[in-house]
Amino acid sequence: MTIETLSIIGAVVAVSIGAIMPAYAEGRAIAAAMEAIARQPEAAGPLSRTLFVGLAMIETMAIYCLVIALLLLYANPLVGAAP
Amino acid sequence: MMDHSPLETHLLFHIGPVAISEAVVVTWGIVAGLGIASFLMTRRLRAHAGLKEAVLELIVGGISDQIRDAIRQRPDPFLPLIATLFIFLVVANLTMQVPGVTAPTARLETTGALALIVFFAGHVYGIRARGLKAYLTHYVRPNPLLLPLHVLAELTRTFSLMVRLFGNIMSHELIVALLLAVAGLFVPIPIMALGILIGLVQAYIFTVLATVYLAAATGSFET
Numbered sequence: 001m002t003i004e005t006l007s008i009i010g011a012v013v014a015v016s017i018g019a020i021m022p023a024y025a026e027g028r029a030i031a032a033a034m035e036a037i038a039r040q041p042e043a044a045g046p047l048s049r050t051l052f053v054g055l056a057m058i059e060t061m062a063i064y065c066l067v068i069a070l071l072l073l074y075a076n077p078l079v080g081a082a083p
Numbered sequence: 084m085m086d087h088s089p090l091e092t093h094l095l096f097h098i099g100p101v102a103i104s105e106a107v108v109v110t111w112g113i114v115a116g117l118g119i120a121s122f123l124m125t126r127r128l129r130a131h132a133g134l135k136e137a138v139l140e141l142i143v144g145g146i147s148d149q150i151r152d153a154i155r156q157r158p159d160p161f162l163p164l165i166a167t168l169f170i171f172l173v174v175a176n177l178t179m180q181v182p183g184v185t186a187p188t189a190r191l192e193t194t195g196a197l198a199l200i201v202f203f204a205g206h207v208y209g210i211r212a213r214g215l216k217a218y219l220t221h222y223v224r225p226n227p228l229l230l231p232l233h234v235l236a237e238l239t240r241t242f243s244l245m246v247r248l249f250g251n252i253m254s255h256e257l258i259v260a261l262l263l264a265v266a267g268l269f270v271p272i273p274i275m276a277l278g279i280l281i282g283l284v285q286a287y288i289f290t291v292l293a294t295v296y297l298a299a300a301t302g303s304f305e306t
Contacts, residue, residue, distance in 0.1 A: 049152065049291070056288040060243050063250030075090050 003078050011069035018065025025058045089253050092190065106190040113174050113187070142170070146290075153291050154298040160212075161297055164204055168197070169290040172248075176282030179256055180275060186282075189253040191245070198245035201293045202237070209300035221302060244292060251285045 033051040037044045092104040124139055132140065146166045150158035158165075172188065179186035187193040209218045222233045255278050262271040 046152070052284065053288060053291055053295075056247060056285075056292070059251070060247045063247055063254070066250055066254055067246060070090055 003076070007072045007076050007079070011072040014065045014069045014072070018062050018068075022058050022062040025061075026055055029054055029058065089189070089257055090191065092192065093185070104190070104192075105185060106187040106193050109178060109184055110175070110187045110193060113171065113178065117170060117174060142166075149291070150294050153294050154303075156298065156303055160208070160301075161294055164200075164297070165290055165294050168200075168293060169286060172197075172286035172289055173283060176252060176286050177279065179252065179278060179282065185256065186252050188248055188285075189256050191249050194245045194249040197248070197289070198241045201244060201296060202241040204293075205237075205296050205300040208297050209302070212301035212303070217302075218300075240292075240296065244289065248285055248289050251281060255281050 029051065033047055036047055040047075092106070094102045094104050095108060096103055124135060128136060128139075143162070143166065146169055147158045147162055150161055150165055154161075175188045175193070176186055178184050179189065188197075206218075209221075212218075213221070222230055255274075259271045259274055259278065262274060
């Protein structure tokens with residue numbers, strides 16, 4: 001297998017695992033926030049603000065994987081000069 | 084299909100030895116537009132609020148309320164920087180809806196510059212609020228062993244501030260470009276509408292995180 005093929009496989013693995021786990025984590029965070037809002041509807045404001053910031057934190061992990069995948073595909077240091 | 088990588092800069096022209104990229108030109112445009120608009124809006128403010136005053140009060144008051152809610156203290160010292168960041172980010176993120184224009188925040192260098200502003204502003208606010216000595220000693224509290232962790236935390240949160248905004252906006256533009264290439268003219272429209280939401284949410288998140296970092300640097304708020 002060439003470096004190019006390996007890079008594509010690496011990008012696919014990075015994006016797929018990096019999408020599964022943050023999606024699971026975001027689902028759990030949203031479920032917990034929903035439960036909290038259902039219990040205390042008056043706390044919906046601060047809860048949803050914290051939820052948004054927390055979701056952004058979790059989402060960053062997926063974005064990191066995306067950036068790694070793009071680096072592998074477009075700016076791979078092992079392939080030599082960029083096309 | 085895609086003629087250039089989303090990571091590389093797209094150069095437009097040179098001024099002397101300095102290469103000017105598309106993101107820089109769009110940023111200049113936004114800065115000029117916002118500057119002129121702010122100048123015109125704040126000239127001759129009247130005590131009897133008309134439409135202009137009401138709009139300004141809505142924007143400034145809304146941002147100020149959000150800062151107060153996020154850090155539970157007086158928003159005044161943070162308001163100029165944070166409000167400028169937020170207004171710039173909203174406009175910059177929404178420029179991706181303009182045909183033929185790439186949002187400057189979809190380029191790593193723009194978001195890097197914004198994250199560096201927050202990074203240095205944190206130190207400035209911290210030194211101003213606590214004094215140089217007290218600010219520097221907070222790095223060795225509660226134990227000098229934690230110094231590398233403090234430094235690492237500052238660097239990684241600046242980096243993640245940069246990559247989060249870049250990744251979200253860039254990946255959205257990538258998706259729209261891919262859909263346009265694969266599915267044709269009208270399919271990307273709902274996704275572009277989603278882009279308005281993504282742009283606003285990311286501007287909000289960047290601003291809230293910057294607020295929290297600045298407030299944490301002044302020592303009056305724990306992250």
